[in-house]
Amino acid sequence: MTDPHAAYRDAIRRIAGKIRDYTPPDLAGRFAAASGYDASSYRRCSSRFDGAVSAVDGSNTVILDAGSFAVAAVRASVSSYSGGSRLHHRTTPLQVVTVNPGRGNEDFDEIYHDCFNCPPKVHLDHEDPVQNTAVIRDTLEFWAAMEMAAEVDAGDLIVLDGTLQVRHASHDEVVERLLNLCNLRGVLIAAVTKRTSLTWGGGHPIVPAAEGLARDLGVPGPWYLCVSTPEGLIDRRETDSWKQRGEQYVARLHPRAERAFKVEIPAFYSPEMVERVFSGLAAYADDGRVTGYPYPLLDAHLTTKIGRDAVEQVRQDIIRDMDRLGMTRTDYTGIFGDYHDELDRY
Secondary structure, three states, X not given: OOOHHHHHHHHHHHHHHHHHHHOOOOHHHHHHHHHOOOHHXXXXXXXXXXXXXXXXXXXEEEEEEOOOOEEEEEEEEEEEEEOOEEEEEEEOOOEEXXXXXXXXXXXXXXXXXXXXXXXOOOOOOOOOHHHHHHHHHHHHHHHHHHHHHHHOOOOOXXXXXXXXXXXXXXXHHHHHHHHHHHHHHOOEEEEEEOOOOOEEOOOEXXXXXXXXXXXXXXXXXXXXXXXXXXXXXXXOOOOOHHHOOEEEEEEEOOOOOOOOEEEEEEOOOOHHHHHHXXXXXXXXXXXXXXXXXXXXXXXXXXXXXXXXXXXXXXXXXXXXXXHHOOOOHHHHHHHXXXXXXXXXXX
C-alpha cells in the first residue's frame, strides 16, 4: 500500500513544480521577448486628478441552502471622493432572495425590472446558487453605476470592482447603456480587478510578468501597460462577443504598491482619456491600508460587505417567520439542516 505521507509530499512537490513552471525565474525576459515591450511601452501617469472618483462594489452571500433552493443576501454600494475627501456614500437596501437551481428566477426578474424598467432578456438558469447570487449582485452594481453616471460631472471617473465584461447575457444591453451614458455625458469609466485569470504564453500569469519586466527596465510607479496589444499575446479571450467590452491593462498605481492590478477600460478611449483614467486611479492609491489600491473601492467594499452578524440576523428573522407560519425547529432542520454543521462541532 502506498505510504500516505509520501503520497502527500509528492502531491505538494508536484503542485509547487507547476507553480514554478507558470512563473519561471526568467518570466520577465520571456514576456519581453514574446511581447516586444520595452521601457517606452510603460506609460507614466501623474497622481493628480481634478475630478471626482465614484467607486461601485457589491456583496453577496448564501444564507441558507436546502439543496433544492437557497436563500441569499445581496447589496451594492457607491463611495464618491473628491479632493481626497468622501463626498457621499450610498448602499442599496439588503435584498434577500431565493436562488433556486434550474430555469428562471422570479426574484431576479423582479429586481432586474425594478432597476432597469424592463424584464431581463435571458432567464437566470444557473444550476449553482452561488452563480445565481453573483448575477443578482451584478444587477445591483450596474444599476448603482448607472445612477452615478447620470449624476456626476464630465471628466469624473466611475470605477467598478471587477471587469467590464458580463457574466450573464441579460446584462449585455445594460452595460451598453452604461457605457453609452458615460460617453454621452463625458464621464470616464474603468474596472479594477483584484485577481485576474488573464495569462499569456500558455498559462503564465500576466500581472507578475508585467511587474517583473517593469522592475528589470527600471520603470518607476505609477505606470500602466496595455496588454491587449500585440494581438495574440493574451492566451484566453471570452468567445462570446457580448462579454467583450474593453482593453486590458496592467497598472502599478503607487511607487510603494505591493502589487499591480489588471484594469479594463473601454476600447474606444483616446490616449488622453486613458491617461486621465489612470491619473484618477493613482490619485486615490496612497492609502496606507492597501497602498496601490484605489481607496474609494476599498471604502465601497468595506461598507457593502455582508458580515456574519447580518447573515445571522437574516437567518433568525427567517426562522421567526417560519414559526409564525406554524413551522417547527424540526421543519427547519429538515429543510436546511446540514450534517457539515454537526460535524464541524467536533
